[in-house]
Amino acid sequence: MNQTPLHPCYAPLPGARMVDFAGWRLPLHFEGGILAEHRAVRGAAGLFDVSHMGRIRLRGPHAAAYVDWLATNSLPEAGSSGCRYSLLCAEDGGCIDDIVVCRPGEQSLDLTVNAASRARVLEWITGPNPWTRSGRALPAIEDVTSRTAQLALQGPASLEILAARCDADLAGLRNYHFLPGIRVAGIPALVSRTGYTGEDGFELFVDAPDAPALWRALLEAGAPLGLVPCGLGARDTLRFEAGMPLYGQELGLGINPLEAGLGRFVDLAKGDFSGKRALEAVARDGAARKRIGLEMIDAAVARTGHAVRRGEEEIGRITSGGKCPTVGIFGAMALVRRDAAEEPEYEIDIRGRWKRAGARPLPFYRRGTGPRTDEAAVSARGKGRRP
Numbered sequence: 001m002n003q004t005p006l007h008p009c010y011a012p013l014p015g016a017r018m019v020d021f022a023g024w025r026l027p028l029h030f031e032g033g034i035l036a037e038h039r040a041v042r043g044a045a046g047l048f049d050v051s052h053m054g055r056i057r058l059r060g061p062h063a064a065a066y067v068d069w070l071a072t073n074s075l076p077e078a079g080s081s082g083c084r085y086s087l088l089c090a091e092d093g094g095c096i097d098d099i100v101v102c103r104p105g106e107q108s109l110d111l112t113v114n115a116a117s118r119a120r121v122l123e124w125i126t127g128p129n130p131w132t133r134s135g136r137a138l139p140a141i142e143d144v145t146s147r148t149a150q151l152a153l154q155g156p157a158s159l160e161i162l163a164a165r166c167d168a169d170l171a172g173l174r175n176y177h178f179l180p181g182i183r184v185a186g187i188p189a190l191v192s193r194t195g196y197t198g199e200d201g202f203e204l205f206v207d208a209p210d211a212p213a214l215w216r217a218l219l220e221a222g223a224p225l226g227l228v229p230c231g232l233g234a235r236d237t238l239r240f241e242a243g244m245p246l247y248g249q250e251l252g253l254g255i256n257p258l259e260a261g262l263g264r265f266v267d268l269a270k271g272d273f274s275g276k277r278a279l280e281a282v283a284r285d286g287a288a289r290k291r292i293g294l295e296m297i298d299a300a301v302a303r304t305g306h307a308v309r310r311g312e313e314e315i316g317r318i319t320s321g322g323k324c325p326t327v328g329i330f331g332a333m334a335l336v337r338r339d340a341a342e343e344p345e346y347e348i349d350i351r352g353r354w355k356r357a358g359a360r361p362l363p364f365y366r367r368g369t370g371p372r373t374d375e376a377a378v379s380a381r382g383k384g385r386r387p
Contacts (some may be wrong), residue, residue, distance in 0.1 A: 002050035005149045005211040010229055019232065022115035024052040027231035030046055034233035037327050041197055044226030045155030047218055048235055050196075050203070051211065054118030055148055056111045056125070059140035063107040069273050071101060072257060072266040075338040083176045083192055085265055088121060089275030091146035093256040093282060098247055100194060105179050107139070114247045118145065130274065134297055149211035153218060153227075154238075161222040162202055166191070170202070182341050189208030196235065198242025199367055241324040243293065243333070243363025248309040249304055249319045250291060250333060252347065259287040259335065259364070291318065292361040294332040300348070300355035302332035305355045307349040313341040318348060324364045331364050332357065 002024045015031025028048065029037060042048050054207035068075050076082030082103060088096040102110040113121045123326055124142055127133075153162055163170050168182040170191070178192035187210045188199050195201035206214055210241055219227060236246070245251050250260050258279060266279055296302060302321035307314050316336030320368055324331045333346070347354040 002052070004049055004281070005208040006049040006051060006151075007021075009212050009215050009347065010049070017231070022052060024115060027229070028050060029231040029233045030229050032228065032338075034231070035325055037228060037234035037243075038237050040200055040226060040228045041155045041230065041234065042326050043156070044200075044228075045153060045157040045161055045222055046230035046234065046306055047215070047222070048152040048154065048230050049143075049215070050152045050235075051149040051208075052115040053145075053150055054111075054113040054115060054121065054143070055144045055145050055150065055205070056113060056122065057144055058111070058125075058139045059108055062108050062137050064103075066125075066131065066136075066139055067101060067109045067111070068271065070086075070125060071099070072273060072275065072279070074267045074270050075101065075109070076103040078103060081177050081179065083178055083194055085176070085301060087257050087262065087265060088124065089257065089273075089279065090124075090253065091275060091278065093275045093278030094248070094253040094256075095251045095255060095257060095260070096124055096253065098150035098245065098251055098262075100192075102178055102190075102192065103359070103366040104178075104190070112150070117247055118143075125375050145295075147208050149206050149208050149214075150199075151204045151206075151214060151218070152195055152201060153204065153222075154195045154197040154230075155199050155227075157222065157227065157267060158199075158201045158321070159297045161218065161225055161227055162191070164221045172235060175200075185214055185221075186215050187217075189214070196244060197238040198244065198363065198365055199238070224376040237322065237325065240320050240322060240331075240333070240362070241365040242328055242367075243365075244290075250335070255289075255335065256282055256287070258282045259289045259291065261291045287338055289335050290338050291319070291362075292334050292336055292341055293361040294318075294321075294334055294346065294348075294357040295361045295363065296330040296332070296348075297345070297356040297358050300350045300353075301330055302334075302348045302357065304352060306332075308336055309332050309347050309349070309354070310340045310343055313340075315346075317357055324363050329360075329364065331360065333362065335374075 071086040073086035100112040165185040190205040304316040308316040321332035
């Protein structure tokens with residue numbers, strides 16, 4: 001089982017519950033538990049070890065053209081210090097992975113990929129694929145996951161915490177932009193204003209040997225402001241509450257990005273890219289399915305894989321479900337047939353019993369607005385509670 005460079009920092013902590021995830025030994029939660037960590041990120045800040053995420057560098061004269069072909073979204077402009085959320089799609093439009101592209105140079109591009117997808121992504125981008133079969137050259141491709149580390153500092157206090165240990169002006173760093181070659185607690189780092197929690201925050205990329213010192217420095221700087229270490233459990237509840245997709249649940253080889261509600265990250269106006277023809281056909285004809293949000297009416301908790309029906313007809317499956325602590329509901333995301341995606345109410349098969357759920361717009365939580373209270377989102381039928 002793989003361990004990140006930060007494993008020795010937190011494995012001995014009181015209350016640290018370690019689990020195996022995608023081949024890595026990682027914390028599920030610490031002493032306070034998942035709910036306390038979730039609330040810390042929404043109200044102050046949380047520090048996550050996300051070094052299990054894959055980090056792949058592409059360099060050389062063909063790097064920009066190749067990543068532009070790989071990714072559904074347009075690339076950040078050279079010199080913009082920009083990052084882009086994007087997707088890697090197979091020729092049939094199915095998602096190989098969702099990624100973040102960072103462009104530190106004209107022909108230098110960094111991909112952050114999901115841990116569970118890393119081997120598949122590397123196999124795809126190193127070929128064979130339509131690019132290589134056409135005889136076009138590949139750039140230099142290097143998997144740097146094992147010799148680097150990635151920390152995520154998330155929450156409304158994250159800027160103040162990081163600024164106290166940083167030699168750069170972070171206040172002016174825009175969302176989905178990065179600063180390379182700066183020092184945080186004296187440690188060289190690339191810092192991006194990105195995250196997976198629905199809050200303001202930063203991700204820090206450093207050499208693996210430097211990660212423990214950076215972890216300790218950030219926790220020390222943030223303790224007076226309520227910073228706590230956080231595990232996988234809170235990361236999942238935070239992203240779910242914010243309506244963010246998880247690869248393997250809302251995305252996969254059998255789910256295209258238009259079905260998943262990610263059409264804004266598919267630039268059909270740009271040049272050729274893998275899966276473009278298939279996605280053009282989906283855009284023209286309409287996606288067969290749609291990702292929707294649900295709020296439990298009956299006292300029950302929907303979980304991944306539960307069937308969804310309209311009347312007596314099964315029309316889809318739950319992709320993610322659980323409690324939304326900030327909003328105070330039990331919610332779910334589901335992938336359902338397009339012709340059944342606008343119903344006001346559905347039923348979910350939970351342990352052999354059909355439980356009612358009402359349609360609710362995604363995301364359940366949006367930073368700066370608090371819980372969703374628009375008329376369409378508030379059900380007069382009540383809120384599900386844990387049974």
